[in-house]
Amino acid sequence: DVQMTQSPSSVSASVGDRVTISCRASQGISGNLAWYQQRPGEAPRLLIHGAYRLRSGVPARFSGSGSGTDFTLTISSLQPEDFASYHCQQANSLPLTFGGGTKVEIK
Amino acid sequence: EVQLVESGGGLVQPGRSLRLSCTASGFNFGDYGVTWVRQAPGKGLEWVGFIRSKGNDETTEYAASVKGRFTISRDDSKSIAYLQMNSLKTEDTAIYYCTRDEGGATPLYFDYWGQGTVVTVSS
Numbered sequence: 147d148v149q150m151t152q153s154p155s156s157v158s159a160s161v162g163d164r165v166t167i168s169c170r171a172s173q174g175i176s177g178n179l180a181w182y183q184q185r186p187g188e189a190p191r192l193l194i195h196g197a198y199r200l201r202s203g204v205p206a207r208f209s210g211s212g213s214g215t216d217f218t219l220t221i222s223s224l225q226p227e228d229f230a231s232y233h234c235q236q237a238n239s240l241p242l243t244f245g246g247g248t249k250v251e252i253k
Numbered sequence: 254e255v256q257l258v259e260s261g262g263g264l265v266q267p268g269r270s271l272r273l274s275c276t277a278s279g280f281n282f283g284d285y286g287v288t289w290v291r292q293a294p295g296k297g298l299e300w301v302g303f304i305r306s307k308g309n310d311e312t313t314e315y316a317a318s319v320k321g322r323f324t325i326s327r328d329d330s331k332s333i334a335y336l337q338m339n340s341l342k343t344e345d346t347a348i349y350y351c352t353r354d355e356g357g358a359t360p361l362y363f364d365y366w367g368q369g370t371v372v373t374v375s376s
Contacts, residue, residue, distance in 0.1 A: 189367065237360065243300065
């Protein structure tokens with residue numbers, strides 16, 4: 147199984163800050179990676195797939211990069227509605243696996 | 254509008270069974286795969302399994318933790334997917350989400366999610 151490791155597990159930031167979340171795969175997964183946002187009490191929602199492809203309707207302040215084993219989700223200017231947990235997920239091989247999640251908290 | 258609505262969760266004793274349903278609307282259900290994802294209390298997300306679209310023979314894939322105990326099926330005439338859970342264990346306690354999978358033949362990404370249904374396995 148491909149292990150997905152996210153870092154940090156939590157980050158405190160202020161509105162307007164730039165936030166970067168990392169996701170590392172235990173083996174190469176090409177560009178087969180997605181990012182999801184999960185607000186408290188809600189279901190996750192897809193933000194990015196194919197490592198960098200922004201889903202329609204997702205604000206452009208979100209961006210994804212990386213390939214192989216190392217990936218990054220960047221929020222360029224944090225907004226109040228962005229305080230949430232973020233999960234990466236690999237789609238390269240079965241079983242599909244998720245990272246442990248990163249919680250973005252208000253500083 | 255695409256919607257997925259899960260139902261059937263509840264409290265069940267270890268060793269017993271439960272069947273979850275996922276009712277879809279707003280899209281051509283038969284064209285998509287369906288993945289079930291769960292989230293244990295305070296934990297991350299775990300892929301449970303996937304059923305391919307009818308055009309891909311409706312075959313299934315499962316996580317090792319549920320293989321042989323859980324079965325995913327679908328009824329395209331009703332736009333419903335099912336998760337039959339047998340021999341439930343306390344570690345199956347979680348919110349169960351139904352998702353629309355962008356992959357019809359291979360599970361990929363989950364572009365729409367239901368609101369989730371809570372399954373609690375306890376004596």
